[in-house]
Amino acid sequence: MTAPPRFTVVATDLDGTLLRDDLTVSVRTRTALARAQAYGARHLVVTGRPAGNLRSLLASLGYGGLAVCGQGAQLYDATADRLLSTARLDRPTVRALVDRIAEAAGPLEFGVVTAGLTGEFLVTSAFGERVRHGWRLVCDPEELWAQPVEKVLIRGRRTDDDRLAALAARICAGRVAVTHSGEGMVELLPAGVSKANGLAAAARLLGFSAADTVAFGDMPNDIPMLDWAGHGVAMGNAHPDVLHRADEIAPTNGEDGVAAVLERLFPPAHHHTEPGRTHAPLR
Secondary structure, eight states, X not given: OOOOOSOSEEEXXXXXXXXXXXXXXXXHHXXXXXXXXXXXXXXXXXXXXOGGXXXXXXXXXXXXXXXXXXXXXXXXXXXXXXXXXXXXXXXXXXXXXXXXXXXXXXXXXXXXXXXXTTOOEEEETTSOSSOOTTEEEESSGGGGGSSOEEEEXXXXXXXXXXXXXXXXXHHHTXXXXXXXXXXXXXXXXXXXXXXXXXXXXXXXXXXXXXXXXXXXXXXXXXXXXXXXXXXXXXXXXXOHHHHHHOSEEOOOGGGTHHHHHHHHHSOOOSSOOXXXXXXXXXX
16 A cells, blocks of 8 residues: 655745746646645645735636745635735835945835735836736836835846845845845845745644645745755756755756656555645635
């Protein structure tokens, strides 16, 4: 008789990890997640995206129940479409820190994610080459600070992402958390916020442990989650810092790296479940 799989929770980042570059999830990956579910494992999305940005994507995955969003700042019940918890930045504090970072790094472009389930991603006109994921351009930078915010994103005109993240971490130490989630995406978050802390909060709520968890990610913001989990998997396309810290390196997101690992951890059994919900709704 085959021994049951070691892991009962599959925690995945989205962009660059579960999602292909066209923001879809392959049939192979859906099948692998469904097989993990058939073994009794839960799929838990752990993403930097704010919850309000995820409704249509999670619906397309047939995903219900808890998701960890906003780099761990939000616990979101996708079935009920409500936030269970959230954390906000102190605007005067983070504005002062952004000014200090700009003094040291040179001119910055930046954006914010406003608070709550209806939060928006507001950016200055030069923040990026294109508007994506529902970003909204603002003409007056003061508009960025008109509402409560959950994260600030900074982009250096003269400093690369890794150097900017390291500089911001030194300046913000102990007051605001700093992470690097993607190209041009250095993020300032409420102190103590990380994917590891968000995943740990989900574990307390749902009754699982780090040892029960296999986690997948590709960027430095995923490192705390990979360190926390019983087994941390870096995607083949991951940032070098993630590759060095992971327990295993999977194929790239375009090569269905999540599926490749899950197919080994949850091998075919006699009972096959077609792709559907990736886990049961939160009770």
